[in-house]
Every structure is written in structure tokens, then in C-alpha cells.
Amino acid sequence: MNLALELARLLGDDRVDTTPAVLAQHSHGESYADGVTPAVVVYPHDTAEVSRLLRFATAHGVPVTPVGANSSLEGHTVPAAGGVSLDLGRLDRLLEARPEDLLVVVQPAVTYPRVNGHLKRHGLFFPIDPGAHASIGGMVSTNASGTAAVRYGTTGDYVLALEVVTPTGDVLRLGNRARKSASGYDLCALFTGAEGTLGVITEVTLRVVGLPEAAAAARLPFPDAFRATSFVTRLIQAGVPVARCELVDANSIRSANAYSGTDYPEEMTVFLEFHGNPAGIAAEVELARELAEAAGAGAFEAATDAGERARLWEARHTMLFASNAAHPGLHSLITDVAVPISHLPEAVTAALADCAENGFDANLVGHVGDGNFHLTLYVEDDPARRAAAQGVVDRMTYRALDVLGTATGEHGVGLRKLKYMEREHGAALDLMRTLKATLDPAGIMNPGKKLPPAR
Ligand SMILES: Cc1cc2nc3c(=O)[nH]c(=O)nc-3n(C[C@H](O)[C@H](O)[C@H](O)COP(=O)(O)OP(=O)(O)OC[C@H]3O[C@@H](n4cnc5c(N)ncnc54)[C@H](O)[C@@H]3O)c2cc1C
Numbered sequence: 001m002n003l004a005l006e007l008a009r010l011l012g013d014d015r016v017d018t019t020p021a022v023l024a025q026h027s028h029g030e031s032y033a034d035g036v037t038p039a040v041v042v043y044p045h046d047t048a049e050v051s052r053l054l055r056f057a058t059a060h061g062v063p064v065t066p067v068g069a070n071s072s073l074e075g076h077t078v079p080a081a082g083g084v085s086l087d088l089g090r091l092d093r094l095l096e097a098r099p100e101d102l103l104v105v106v107q108p109a110v111t112y113p114r115v116n117g118h119l120k121r122h123g124l125f126f127p128i129d130p131g132a133h134a135s136i137g138g139m140v141s142t143n144a145s146g147t148a149a150v151r152y153g154t155t156g157d158y159v160l161a162l163e164v165v166t167p168t169g170d171v172l173r174l175g176n177r178a179r180k181s182a183s184g185y186d187l188c189a190l191f192t193g194a195e196g197t198l199g200v201i202t203e204v205t206l207r208v209v210g211l212p213e214a215a216a217a218a219r220l221p222f223p224d225a226f227r228a229t230s231f232v233t234r235l236i237q238a239g240v241p242v243a244r245c246e247l248v249d250a251n252s253i254r255s256a257n258a259y260s261g262t263d264y265p266e267e268m269t270v271f272l273e274f275h276g277n278p279a280g281i282a283a284e285v286e287l288a289r290e291l292a293e294a295a296g297a298g299a300f301e302a303a304t305d306a307g308e309r310a311r312l313w314e315a316r317h318t319m320l321f322a323s324n325a326a327h328p329g330l331h332s333l334i335t336d337v338a339v340p341i342s343h344l345p346e347a348v349t350a351a352l353a354d355c356a357e358n359g360f361d362a363n364l365v366g367h368v369g370d371g372n373f374h375l376t377l378y379v380e381d382d383p384a385r386r387a388a389a390q391g392v393v394d395r396m397t398y399r400a401l402d403v404l405g406t407a408t409g410e411h412g413v414g415l416r417k418l419k420y421m422e423r424e425h426g427a428a429l430d431l432m433r434t435l436k437a438t439l440d441p442a443g444i445m446n447p448g449k450k451l452p453p454a455r
Helices: 003-011 020-025 047-060 112-122 136-142 187-191 225-237 249-258 278-294 304-316 319-325 342-356 383-402 416-426 428-439
Strands: 039-043 062-069 082-089 093-099 103-106 157-166 170-175 201-206 214-222 243-249 268-276 300-303 331-338 361-365 372-379
Touching: 003 039, 020 039, 047 082, 047 157, 047 201, 093 112, 103 112, 112 136, 112 170, 136 428, 157 187, 170 214, 201 372, 214 225, 214 278, 214 304, 225 243, 225 268, 225 278, 225 342, 243 249, 243 416, 243 428, 249 304, 249 319, 268 278, 268 304, 278 300, 304 319, 304 383, 319 331, 319 361, 319 372, 331 383, 342 361, 342 372, 342 383, 372 383, 383 416, 416 428
Parallel strands: 039 082, 062 082
Antiparallel strands: 093 103, 103 201, 157 170, 157 201, 214 268, 214 300, 243 268, 243 361, 331 372, 361 372
């Protein structure tokens, strides 16, 4: 079968692209070296076209890999079995905003900065901030979180309703617009974090929240990762409702300074942000200052100025690109784990020590208020070094699982984390495989991801 020709007949010529550059673009996402080229990239314009495509794909056993903004990090969008790369970029309409109900309805390619640009005039925002300009469909599909999760939670906490096309082409509307519901099974939760393995999300209804009246930021240097993370653990245990709590190591700050022209001291640093009213924030900043002093922090610098806060988070958001720029010719391997917060100091310290012992220049940043941290290893194009880097990731992940943490706090499983799923989920994996087989009988949706094959 000439797949591109068949799909052009089904959906129209302008929905289908086989240009080599476009195929190459869709062969992998960020931070994943081993791409696979799809046979064809398809750009549907509406839900009906997605449905027609999936019905065809199930009938003919054609693999389909959905793609949003393609910023995922663990090989999620690699079309591992070839077939169709389903680029949802043209489903990009903001359909409805209902400030009075605190909700917004969007098509999947709308990015979260665009949602927030629109909501600002209503004094509202969608508080999940993964940094990259991710699409809402991709964020739901990875249950993305990011810098503000310590206060506001994850994307899944904001999904009220979804329109989903199943692999057999049925269009389902899941959830509702009520603030809460005890009705039926929670199928929105099933599709949240499914990484495109159960169907295609074509519409999302999101709960949104009020913008804080005031905000403040603080920057605290620490002599080492252990003391920095011990401080964070105490801060969270003390119930201080920080809005963001980021650990950034000296290497990352050095790269950010070179890349963004900032001049932050190049030390292990915790960045905090507080949201609320001015009096409440002042009290929280003071409590954080006291805890920081007791934990051995250096000079505590607070800023209420919006420009300074924006500069600080801009530097944080470009850190991966800044670090990559500082390591020309090396491949970046970025991955995350999450642990119960009391285990954070030892988890972070052990990961950094392992990198040093194996001669890897590594950068560490983390949404440490959630016990979640990211490690980026810079790896030579050499099989032995790649294997050594994988060893560091394996040990970091198994240490997280040993303390009943998770192989991924937010990036997801994709391809790279498949090997840990058996250990993390045990017999529950069989139930997951049963759900997958029920929804996707021909196994066309993003095959090879999320669930390892049964032994
Ligand atoms: C610099 C940088 C920083 C990052 N920081 C964070 C962070 O702090 N926190 C965090 O959580 N993530 C982070 N990420 C990872 C990434 O941004 C998130 O995983 C994001 O949610 C992916 O969204 P996307 O639109 O790019 O999805 P894509 O990468 O295009 O897709 C992600 C997955 O969702 C599936 N998918 C996409 N759209 C749909 C759809 N409509 N229906 C069904 N399946 C779909 C895909 O098949 C794939 O499996 C970061 C990435 C980068 C590059």
C-alpha cells in the first residue's frame, strides 16, 4: 500500500506531507538521539478527520504517533514502528473562555502561554508551567507539571473534560463542567498521562484559577546539594505554601549566565516564589529566611519586583538550552525521578556523586518542593560512554524506586523509562495492558511506548 497516497485520498493532499525535512523533524523529540523516520506526517484540521484517520489505521494496522509541540524528553514522539506521525498543530483554536465558571476550552495544539495570554484580562491563569512552550494536548498526555507544581499540582488536577478519539475512530466526550463529580469511572484520568497510547485528545476543558494579588521571589545559595535539599524538606514540612521551589546547581547557573547575560552567583542555589497577599507573603518570606539560616544558607535575597522575577524565571526556563550551548558536540540526556521529600537530600547527593565518579559533566535542576529533580548528562558519541550514562540513569532510578518513589515525576515513560516499569508497577502492569488492548485492539496508538511488552 502507498500509505501517503491512501491518506491523501482519505483526507486531502494538503493534510499529508512526505518532505524529507518534515519527516526528519518528526523522527524524535528533545533529548533523544535515536530517532525513527515516519512514513508520512498527517495534519488533521478537525475531530472528524482524526476519527477517519484512526478508523483507517486500525483497519489496516498502521501505527500512529500523536505529536503536539514535540518538547517531550524521553522519546515519546519517536514513531518507533514507523507509520503516521499525527501532527496536531492545526487543531489550535481557543474555543471558549468562561471566566464566571473558571474554565477554558481549547483544541489540543493551543500552548499554555497562549491560554494565559488570553486569561490575563480576566485576572485568571492556568498555573501549570513546564517551561517549554508545550501544547495543552501534550501536557494532558504527559500529565506535565513543572516549576509551580509544589503549590498548584499537575495538569491532571485541572482537566475537567476531554474530547477523545479512540483508536477505532469513536469520538467520546469525557467529564463535565462541574467543579466536582462522583459520576462514572474517571476516564479523563485514564487519558491523562497516557502519552498518546490510548487515543487522541481533540479538545480539553481546563479549570483555571485567580492570579495571585502579589508575588515575591527569593534566591538562596547553599554550600552543597545536601544542605539545599534539607532546607527544602524542612520548608515543605513547615507548611510554607511556596508557589515555586527550584534547586539549580552551579553548572546550570554558569551556563545560564553565559547564555542569558545574567550575573547570578555560580553556586548551588534554591529559587523560591511566594504567591498571596502582601502581608501573608512577607510572613512566609521571613519564615523561609529563618529556616534557610538554620540550614546554613548564604545571603538570602528577596525580590518583589515583577521585572526581576520574570528575569529569574526566564533564566530558569532557558537553562536546558543554555547548558546544551555550553556543551557543543555532546549529546544531552535529560531525565527525571521523584522521591518522597524526606529522601530528597540523599537522592540528589548520590546522583551528583555518581556523575562525578563516572566523569560526566552533569547539570542538576529540580522542582525539589515535590521531591522531583532532573539530571542532564552530557555524553560523548561513543557506545561505551552512552552505556556509562545509562548506568548513571539506571542507578538513580532504582534508588528512587527503592524508597517508593517513581521512575518519572513528570517527563513520562516514553521509550527510555520502559525498562523500569516492571519494577515500579509489578502485577498492575497486566491490568494496564488489558486496558490498552481493550481500547486499542490493533495496537496502533503510539506503539512501543509507556508499557513494556509482556514477557
Ligand atoms: C526545556 C524543556 C523543559 C521542560 N520542562 C518540563 C517541566 O518542567 N515539567 C514537565 O512536566 N515537562 C517538562 N518538559 C517536557 C515537555 O515540555 C512536557 O512533557 C510537555 O507536556 C510535552 O508537551 P508537547 O506539546 O511538547 O507534547 P509532545 O512532546 O508533542 O507529546 C508528548 C506525548 O503526548 C502525546 N500527545 C501529544 N498530543 C496529544 C494529543 N492531542 N492526544 C494524544 N496524545 C498526544 C504524544 O504522542 C507524546 O507521547 C520540558 C521540555 C523541555 C524541552
